[in-house]
Amino acid sequence: MSIVHVETPGGSYPIHVAAGRLDLLAQSIPGDVTTIALISNPTIMSLYGERVLSALAASGKRVIPVSIPDGEAYKNWETLNLIFDALLGERLDRKALVVALGGGVVGDISGFAAASFMRGIRFLQVPTTLLSQVDSSVGGKTAINHPLGKNMIGAFYQPIAVEIDIDVLSTLPAREISAGLAEVIKYGMITDAAFFDWCEVNAEALVRRDADVISYAVQRSCEIKAQVVSQDERESGLRATLNFGHTFGHAIESGLGYGEWLHGEAVGCGMVMAAELSAELCGLDRGSVERVRALSAAIGCPVEPPQWPAERWVELMGIDKKAEGGQLRFVLMPKIGQSHVETVSPELVTRVIDRFATV
Incomplete structure (x- = not known):
């Protein structure tokens, strides 16, 4: 496994790069986490949902799946509010953790939700596209789109870790x-x-x-x-x-x-x-x-x-x-x-x- 370290004023964290990291996600869950919100879309969940839910459950924490629509067109206020509805409906607290499982859209909007919910809770990036692995999951840029411009509404908010499983690239078009x-x-x-x-x-x-x-x-x-x-x-x-x-x-x-x-x-x-x-x-x-x-x-x-x-x-x-x-x-x-x-x-x-x- 390769480990790349990111050091910023907003947070320091590791990027783990290896095959099979989806099965080891419990290693990146802090001990004081109360609930894990797994945010993903139906396409990714059909491929990796059962595997990732099992890996997260190994941490001993309650895991709440949150499904959002698939595609750049849905990186907007409506989808962000779907996430907030789920987090509030499940009564997540400030020690909850958001896990973003997907490509750049999932990572960006999940990170923005984590940055905003209760003024900031922790989140973990699990990128499943090559673009999100090499770019959007690293560095703490989170955002949604506006009809007048891309990524115009967001926040700089660093994850606690980035988990990159090289094996997932085999399923990409x-x-x-x-x-x-x-x-x-x-x-x-x-x-x-x-x-x-x-x-x-x-x-x-x-x-x-x-x-x-x-x-x-x-x-x-x-x-x-x-x-x-x-x-x-x-x-x-x-x-x-x-x-x-x-x-x-x-x-x-x-x-x-x-x-x-x-x-x-x-x-x-x-x-x-x-x-x-x-x-x-x-x-x-x-x-x-x-x-x-x-x-x-x-x-x-x-x-x-x-x-x-x-x-x-x-x-x-x-x-x-x-x-x-x-x-x-x-x-x-x-x-x-x-x-x-x-x-x-x-x-x-x-x-x-x-x-x-x-x-």
């Missing part, structure tokens, strides 16, 4: 693997050129889920994110670089409707667009732009964005959390393995968007 790999290759782009090189060499093995290769990719991604989050928990500086490709990607998600493209697919395409913007603004060489495009395509992500007018892109990106004072802010990459955040004029963004227009 190929599209979900591609979406997760977008976040994996992002880490190489923004901070670790050697890891980007490794991803290029191992792209086929990653797509086919070679056990040793995918395990290392998850471990290394968690190490990089833990390093960044430990230095900048609340995204005041360095952590913002983790949003490479996300300004374009969130615009795609908002514009198409949540769930039309998976989050990672939108980020994969967004990174191609961000690489073009980096070439325009900070000298990223054309060879590197093409490497970003080629690797994004190799892992199965779209590399051609929706064909919207530039004005629509600017409108969608103006709602993004990274916008400040009406100015658009992007993570730029002067070279593979380096990144920074910069304010960019709508005119320059429009110039880059026009490059992706088809005749």
Whole structure:
């Protein structure tokens, strides 16, 4: 088992990465917990529900399953209130524990519920998608979506642990693997050129889920994110670089409707667009732009964005959390393995968007 440690002002905790961790969840349940609320969706519960309920019951605690609808479209106020209704209806107290079993939607909304219920109770992340294992379960970002923007309502709230079972990746559709790999290759782009090189060499093995290769990719991604989050928990500086490709990607998600493209697919395409913007603004060489495009395509992500007018892109990106004072802010990459955040004029963004227009 690999153990990655996250150290932040909001909490310090381990990330356990290994096969079979679903059966050992009782090891991460604190002794003073009164009740465990297991939040998941019907799809995940049909695969792992009985196994996880049994593992949690081994802790000797009362376990309450809470089912929420499956999909990004349900990461909203209505679903959040379903969770609150269940927690209040079962009379959970401040020593209760929320366990989030699922992908990024389950993790984000469960974490936000835990952060809000009785002004904060503990929660445990058990991510079941590749994207949530390497990204959303680590670092304490919790949120729900609003019709006007993705993840606009939420809180920074750290879990007590992250339990990553590599075996669950075998049940994921190929599209979900591609979406997760977008976040994996992002880490190489923004901070670790050697890891980007490794991803290029191992792209086929990653797509086919070679056990040793995918395990290392998850471990290394968690190490990089833990390093960044430990230095900048609340995204005041360095952590913002983790949003490479996300300004374009969130615009795609908002514009198409949540769930039309998976989050990672939108980020994969967004990174191609961000690489073009980096070439325009900070000298990223054309060879590197093409490497970003080629690797994004190799892992199965779209590399051609929706064909919207530039004005629509600017409108969608103006709602993004990274916008400040009406100015658009992007993570730029002067070279593979380096990144920074910069304010960019709508005119320059429009110039880059026009490059992706088809005749």
